[in-house]
Amino acid sequence: MAESEVFVHPKALCESDQVGAGTRVWAFAHIMKGAKVGKGCNVCDHAFIESGAVVGDRVTVKNSVLLWDAVTIEDEVFLGPNAVFTNDFTPRAHVRKSRDQFLPTRVRKGASIGANATIVCGITVGEYALVGAGAVVIRDVPDYALVVGNPARRVGWACRCGNKLPAGLACTCGLSYSLRGDRLSLNA
Amino acid sequence: MAESEVFVHPKALCESDQVGAGTRVWAFAHIMKGAKVGKGCNVCDHAFIESGAVVGDRVTVKNSVLLWDAVTIEDEVFLGPNAVFTNDFTPRAHVRKSRDQFLPTRVRKGASIGANATIVCGITVGEYALVGAGAVVIRDVPDYALVVGNPARRVGWACRCGNKLPAGLACTCGLSYSLRGDRLSLNA
Amino acid sequence: MAESEVFVHPKALCESDQVGAGTRVWAFAHIMKGAKVGKGCNVCDHAFIESGAVVGDRVTVKNSVLLWDAVTIEDEVFLGPNAVFTNDFTPRAHVRKSRDQFLPTRVRKGASIGANATIVCGITVGEYALVGAGAVVIRDVPDYALVVGNPARRVGWACRCGNKLPAGLACTCGLSYSLRGDRLSLNA
Numbered sequence: 056m057a058e059s060e061v062f063v064h065p066k067a068l069c070e071s072d073q074v075g076a077g078t079r080v081w082a083f084a085h086i087m088k089g090a091k092v093g094k095g096c097n098v099c100d101h102a103f104i105e106s107g108a109v110v111g112d113r114v115t116v117k118n119s120v121l122l123w124d125a126v127t128i129e130d131e132v133f134l135g136p137n138a139v140f141t142n143d144f145t146p147r148a149h150v151r152k153s154r155d156q157f158l159p160t161r162v163r164k165g166a167s168i169g170a171n172a173t174i175v176c177g178i179t180v181g182e183y184a185l186v187g188a189g190a191v192v193i194r195d196v197p198d199y200a201l202v203v204g205n206p207a208r209r210v211g212w213a214c215r216c217g218n219k220l221p222a223g224l225a226c227t228c229g230l231s232y233s234l235r236g237d238r239l240s241l242n243a
Numbered sequence: 244m245a246e247s248e249v250f251v252h253p254k255a256l257c258e259s260d261q262v263g264a265g266t267r268v269w270a271f272a273h274i275m276k277g278a279k280v281g282k283g284c285n286v287c288d289h290a291f292i293e294s295g296a297v298v299g300d301r302v303t304v305k306n307s308v309l310l311w312d313a314v315t316i317e318d319e320v321f322l323g324p325n326a327v328f329t330n331d332f333t334p335r336a337h338v339r340k341s342r343d344q345f346l347p348t349r350v351r352k353g354a355s356i357g358a359n360a361t362i363v364c365g366i367t368v369g370e371y372a373l374v375g376a377g378a379v380v381i382r383d384v385p386d387y388a389l390v391v392g393n394p395a396r397r398v399g400w401a402c403r404c405g406n407k408l409p410a411g412l413a414c415t416c417g418l419s420y421s422l423r424g425d426r427l428s429l430n431a
Numbered sequence: 432m433a434e435s436e437v438f439v440h441p442k443a444l445c446e447s448d449q450v451g452a453g454t455r456v457w458a459f460a461h462i463m464k465g466a467k468v469g470k471g472c473n474v475c476d477h478a479f480i481e482s483g484a485v486v487g488d489r490v491t492v493k494n495s496v497l498l499w500d501a502v503t504i505e506d507e508v509f510l511g512p513n514a515v516f517t518n519d520f521t522p523r524a525h526v527r528k529s530r531d532q533f534l535p536t537r538v539r540k541g542a543s544i545g546a547n548a549t550i551v552c553g554i555t556v557g558e559y560a561l562v563g564a565g566a567v568v569i570r571d572v573p574d575y576a577l578v579v580g581n582p583a584r585r586v587g588w589a590c591r592c593g594n595k596l597p598a599g600l601a602c603t604c605g606l607s608y609s610l611r612g613d614r615l616s617l618n619a
Contacts, residue, residue: 083289085270101271103288119289119477121306131525133524135522141358145404146303148320148355165525167523169517169522171567173357173359175376189551191359191377191393203582205393217520217521217526307513325513327512329511329564333543333592333593333595334491335543335591335592336490336541363546393565393566
């Protein structure tokens with residue numbers, strides 16, 4: 056396909072007219088009307104993106120990922136297979152809620168969410184953070200943090216390249232970082 | 244649609260003739276012949292309801308929920324996205340089992356099962372209990388209990404409205420409760 | 432159908448020509464071109480098997496299971512509903528990887544993976560091991576081991592029949608085992 060086109064698999068369902076150029080939507084995936092998906096994304100089989108969800112550019116949405124209204128995914132995020140988000144902290148079938156009662160969730164640029172991770176609503180996952188497979192995230196995740204477990208806790212720091220950083224905070228890929236207080240930042 | 248009708252999305256597959264009025268079945272969902280689903284339910288994309296499963300009235304079955312034979316969901320239950328049930332405690336591919344060897348599971352009226360929770364078979368989730376996102380439930384959950392973690396443990400009590408109850412057991416919504424032994428009940 | 436045929440549900444998508452006789456592929460499941468699936472398997476609704484994945488004979492692939500390139504499933508394995516695998520230990524959306532950078536995962540003959548379990552790449556699940564529902568497996572699992580939790584730890588041993596073995600390592604089904612070091616084996 057031309058770079059400027061959206062590819063929608065014949066067995067997918069794409070109802071949104073706000074999907075960016077070069078994005079591919081695979082079999083049995085469903086993007087609802089009113090969902091925004093950026094350019095160059097890959098939306099894999101059985102993924103679901105609800106009206107109101109916002110997805111940036113060059114995002115990988117692996118199979119069966121579920122994204123809701125009030126969830127924002129920034130550019131170049133990796134959402135692993137079966138990663139699931141929420142937007143209602145106290146769901147009850149008999150209680151009808153309006154959109155302004157949903158708790159917003161944001162995954163910031165370049166972060167990765169591991170396979171089968173659960174992201175409880177109302178939190179922010181920081182830039183280039185790495186949420187381990189199967190983690191249950193119930194609070195904010197700092198930039199570059201590597202978190203695992205249920206509930207998820209920080210067990211280290213992740214490089215932009217994806218590797219866990221060694222104690223000296225210099226990655227084999229060439230990048231290095233500095234820790235000030237409990238905040239990691241990339242060295243210039 | 245009229246209140247008395249069942250809505251089945253053109254990309255869904257509803258083979259059961261025991262689905263109640265006003266129930267909606269969304270894209271890529273599959274309800275098998277012999278599954279019972281009550282009135283006014285919402286069965287979201289990619290959900291699967293097997294022959295022999297029983298779902299009450301006004302139940303929310305969020306996306307990708309999987310329900311089997313021997314699972315009973317009572318009225319007004321909320322099943323969060325990707326919540327998964329089981330019916331065989333010791334599954335082996337080479338061992339064929341008959342229906343009477345499945346362990347039954349029941350979710351009682353008004354309870355909520357969080358996103359990506361796993362409900363191991365043979366247990367009962369009590370009325371208005373709230374199972375947190377990502378929890379792995381391996382034993383009975385008392386009425387109104389709030390349970391989280393892997394394995395799930397009780398960390399508090401939930402109000403019918405969905406809020407966590409404060410120490411005094413009186414919710415801001417107006418309802419209050421009493422604890423006798425380890426059993427919570429609603430005050431008249 | 433005849434034993435020699437493959438059954439593909441009209442709403443499934445089977446693009447592989449390497450699927451064995453007697454295998455059934457159910458609604459909304461997708462087997463990609465280049466995936467190998469053996470004889471007599473059951474591939475349930477919404478399952479996904481990627482190019483490069485290898486599945487043996489008589490394997491149960493329950494609903495919504497996700498299998499990737501570099502994942503090998505041996506004969507008679509049970510993959511519980513929503514069980515998810517991975518092949519990239521350090522996923523980043525902006526980092527393109529070649530196939531030889533994936534970490535291979537193998538599930539050996541007769542093992543069972545519980546519902547909603549997460550299998551982190553690069554490990555082997557041993558013969559007849561039993562991974563509990565909701566477990567997050569991050570290291571090798573010995574033959575016959577019963578593992579649960581996040582991260583998964585061994586809490587006992589499982590018989591070939593699926594039962595947890597009692598202290599004496601003799602199952603009610605008639606089979607008995609011996610432990611040498613930390614390795615369990617079936618008595619002749």
